[in-house]
Structures are given as structure tokens and as C-alpha cells.
Amino acid sequence: MTTRRFIAWSLERFRRHRLVLTTSFGLEGCALIDMYAAHGGPVTVLYIDTGFFFPETYELRDRMVARYPHVRFVDRGTTLTPAGQAAVYGPALWRRDPDRCCRLRKVDPLRAALADVDVWVSAVTRYQSPARAALEPVEWDWGFQVLKLHPLLDWDRSLVWRYVLERDVPHNPLHARGYPSLGCTHCTVPAGIWGAAYSRAGRWNGSEKIECGIHVRQPALVGGSDVR
Numbered sequence: 001m002t003t004r005r006f007i008a009w010s011l012e013r014f015r016r017h018r019l020v021l022t023t024s025f026g027l028e029g030c031a032l033i034d035m036y037a038a039h040g041g042p043v044t045v046l047y048i049d050t051g052f053f054f055p056e057t058y059e060l061r062d063r064m065v066a067r068y069p070h071v072r073f074v075d076r077g078t079t080l081t082p083a084g085q086a087a088v089y090g091p092a093l094w095r096r097d098p099d100r101c102c103r104l105r106k107v108d109p110l111r112a113a114l115a116d117v118d119v120w121v122s123a124v125t126r127y128q129s130p131a132r133a134a135l136e137p138v139e140w141d142w143g144f145q146v147l148k149l150h151p152l153l154d155w156d157r158s159l160v161w162r163y164v165l166e167r168d169v170p171h172n173p174l175h176a177r178g179y180p181s182l183g184c185t186h187c188t189v190p191a192g193i194w195g196a197a198y199s200r201a202g203r204w205n206g207s208e209k210i211e212c213g214i215h216v217r218q219p220a221l222v223g224g225s226d227v228r
Contacts, residue, residue: 006151007035008136010121018120021045022110024179025060027171028123028152031160034169035151036121037068046113050105052094052184056174063170076113078105094186098204102212105184110214114144121149127156127198128181131216150214157198178202183212189195 001009010019021036023029023045024044036043047061065073085093085104094101114120120141126133141148151161162170174182178190180199193200200210 003035003151003155004135006149008039010119010149010151011036011039011041014119018108018116019044019119019121020114020117021121021123022113023047023123025064025172026056026123026183026212027157027164027175028155028160030060030064030126030169030171031163031167032123032152033064033068033071034119034163034167037071040070042070042072043068044074046074046076046110048109048113049075050184051077051082052105052186054172054174054182054185054188056172057182060170060172061063067170076109080104080110092186094184095206098187098207098209099213107213111144114146117146119149120146121151123152124150125152125155125198126161129200129210129215131211135215 007081021029021033021043022034024047033043033045061073064071085101089100090096093104124132124135126135135150135153137150137153139150140146163169172179172182174190177193179188179202180191180193181203182188183203185208187204187220189202191199193199193201203210
């Protein structure tokens with residue numbers, strides 16, 4: 001089915017369920033929020049403020065809130081402050097152990113946020129990374145124990161850009177400054193990539209890491225959170 005029909009189907013099929021969108025305010029996420037908002041009904045969007053967003057990302061969030069008054073934006077970021085993290089794990093954890101830093105500031109908070117959710121809608125696409133290429137439009141996420149929907153799975157970056165420009169969707173100005181995707185300030189550098197190309201280049205600079213751990217198939221969590 002078309003993306004528009006998929007979105008309409010998801011809202012009708014799961015109208016009695018707890019359905020949320022998640023976003024990190026990347027280009028695809030902004031486009032998907034606009035698509036769901038266009039259907040007029042109340043929509044809940046969860047985002048995980050890591051405490052290390054770019055200033056432009058916070059400004060974009062504020063523009064999205066103003067643009068879509070019937071969309072409820074909810075911050076489910078960690079309560080572990082940057083200072084608290086440094087006190088427990090030492091300074092610059094993102095450099096010494098980026099996987100743990102992502103777990104503390106992204107994966108564990110999202111797990112808590114999705115604990116009372118039935119349906120999770122995400123804006124990932126198959127073109128973004130090898131791990132995401134294996135995803136299905138509708139699948140059970142064993143790691144987060146929730147039904148996960150991917151309405152944009154077969155979209156590429158050129159289609160997303162076309163939609164964003166035609167609809168005048170708010171988006172991060174850093175995309176025009178060579179950042180194809182955006183993460184935390186400490187881990188993301190410009191990659192000199194603009195326009196239709198999508199790349200994970202520039203993320204977790206200086207390492208081979210390209211995923212935070214949210215959008216990969218995971219086994220169910222054994223034990224508790226890593227936050228002490």
C-alpha cells in the first residue's frame with residue numbers, strides 16, 4: 001500500500017491502542033510527523049533528549065511544536081545529567097565507551113518510554129544502514145517488546161527531501177551544512193554531504209560505530225538498566 005494508506009491504516013487499526021511516534025528530529029522524522037499530523041487527529045511524539053542536542057535541534061523542536069499544535073511532543077530523556085554521568089562513569093564516556101553512553105542516554109530511556117506503549121512508529125528507512133535494511137514494514141520488536149511500524153521504510157533521501165520542500169516541513173539547518181544525519185554534539189561532525197545523499201558518516205566520529213542500538217533487532221533485556 002502507499003505510505004499515505006499505511007498511515008491511515010495504522011491510525012484506524014490501532015485507534016484503541018497506545019500508539020506513539022518517536023523522533024530524533026532528523027529529516028525523515030520531521031517528514032513522518034507532518035504526514036501523521038496531516039490526518040488531523042491527536043498524535044503523540046516521543047523524543048529522547050540526550051542532554052547533548054545541538055542548539056539547532058532544540059530550536060527545531062520548538063518550531064515543530066508551534067507548527068503542529070495538535071501533536072503532543074513528550075521528552076522521555078534520561079534523568080542522568082551529564083555531570084552525574086561523569087561522576088559515575090568518568091569524563092567523556094562517549095569517547096571511551098560510546099556503546100555504553102548510547103545505552104545510558106538513548107536506549108535505556110527509550111525502553112522505559114515504550115514500556116506502556118503498544119505500537120511504536122519509527123521513521124527509519126532501509127537505505128540508512130545495513131542493520132535497517134533487514135527491517136520489515138510491520139514487525140514485533142523483541143528488544144523493546146512492542147509492535148513496530150516503519151511507514152517510510154522504502155523511501156530514499158531524495159524522496160524525503162522532495163516531500164519536506166514541497167510541504168515546507170521544518171527541518172534542521174545543519175543538514176544544509178554538511179550533516180547528513182544528526183546525533184549528539186560530542187559525537188557528530190559534518191561529513192560534507194548535502195542534498196539527496198544519506199550517510200551515517202560523521203556520526204560517532206573516530207570509531208566504526210554507526211548505530212546507537214535503538215533500530216537494530218535486539219534480544220530481550222536480561223537484568224536491569226546500566227544506570228546505577
